[in-house]
Amino acid sequence: MISIALFSNKSGVGTTTLTYHLAHMFQRMNHRVLAVDLDPQSNLTSAFLDEDDLAIIWEGPETPVWGEARDRGSTGTVATSVLPIMEGTGDVRSFDPVEILDGLWLIPGDLRLSTFEDRLSAAWPRCRTGEADALRTTTAFYRIIVDAAARVDADIVLIDVGPNLGAVSRAALLAADNVLIPLAADLLSLRGLQNLGPTLRLWRSVWRGAILPQVPPGIVAPEDVMAPLGYVIIQPTMRLDRPVNAYRRWLTRIPYVFHDAVLDEPGTAAExxxxxxxxxxxxxxxxxxxxxDARKPMFDLTAADGALGSTQSYVRKCRAEFAQLAKRVLERLSST
Known part of the structure; x- marks a missing residue:
């Protein structure tokens, strides 16, 4: 199993869209894919599931609320899984992921996941002393993913992470072998990358150097975490008063900032x-x-979905670009 977290410190760069379309593209390349929504906003879940499905998962009569544990059978959300930890009554609960297509599954997100932030934040410093309950809390997402991936025999796991550097994002990133960073060619993305890079390095260093040696054999914990896989640039929407050249200065700076902030290798990149x-x-x-509206990937749109005339050529370009992206991700994984 290979796990990839898609993460950016800046919202609005298309992280969820990228996760959704990569999941579909890997599936059609005959990979068994598990998509995991660890963003408390749960936009990835909303992309995969329609309102009726969401109502069953989020608002149905068996939906648990904090302080009231109920049996949901074989399905649940991330928040449902960590409910025993939140209540202090036990460890993570296991559920079958939701089957989207043959070869594609989803661990649904939940807005209630934001209430897990304080518990994760309090557990992090206590992990350094090897406290078992703190380690179980910090590794909860990882263990949920490992269990779900084993249930469906997934070979690729894609994790959608929220655009912040809080405790939920840290625990989500600890569950991933690799990190893929979506970027826009603008100043805010560049500043976000400068902020994100040192934090990722710190989390990885603390986990591997101070915490992992304290993990007892009885707790399944990640080892090789958060290796930088690379970045994907999302081109901005062009306006007549802002030509492409206006973004060139940011494009030329991205390799330098990535090597400096994320890899801690200043001065090693060239344009x-x-x-x-x-x-x-x-x-x-x-x-x-x-x-x-069609509840499908952009590259699957047809005339019946409203993709008429010249829009169909745009759909074909989209399909080709995402196919090439998926291929490049696999190549990058094999070379690391």
Missing amino acids: DTRDYEIATLRNYQSLMSLAH
Whole structure:
């Protein structure tokens, strides 16, 4: 099993859209894919499931609330799984992931996951002394993912992580072998990358150096965590008063900032050596609303979905770009 967290410190760069479409593309490349929604906003879950499914999972009569544990049978959300930890009554509960397609499954997110933040934050410093309950709390997401992946025999796990550096994001990133970072070619993304990089390195260092040696044999815990896989650039929506050249200065700085902030290798990048740039994707904003209404990936839109005339050529370009992106991700994984 290979796990990849898609994470950016800046919202609005398309992290969830990227996760959703990569999951579908890997599935059609005959991989068994588990998508995991660890963003408390749960946008990935909303992309995969319609309102009727969401009502059953989130608002149904068997939906647990904190302080009231109920049996949900064989399905549940991430928040349902960590409910015993939240209540102090036990360890994570295991559920079957939701089957989206043959070869594609989802661990649904839940807005209640945000209430897990304080528990995770309090557990982190206590992990250094090997306290078992703190270690079980910190590794909860990882153990949920390992169990779900084994249930469906997944070979690729894609984890959607919220755009912040809080305790939920830290625990989500600890559950991943690799981190793929979506970026826009703008100042805010660059500043976010400068903020994100040192924090990722710190978390990884603390986990591997101070915490992992304290983990007892009875607790399943991640070892090789948060290795930087690279970044994907999402092109901005062009306006007539803001030509492409206006973004060039940010594009040329991205390799330097990535090597400096994320890899801690200042001065090793060159403009023409974008070795960690996985792909550059055009902005498919015009297709997103159609895809949302059709409840399918943008690259599967047909005339019946409203993708008429020249829009079909745009759909084909989208399909080709995401196929190439998936191929490059696999190549990058095999070379690391």
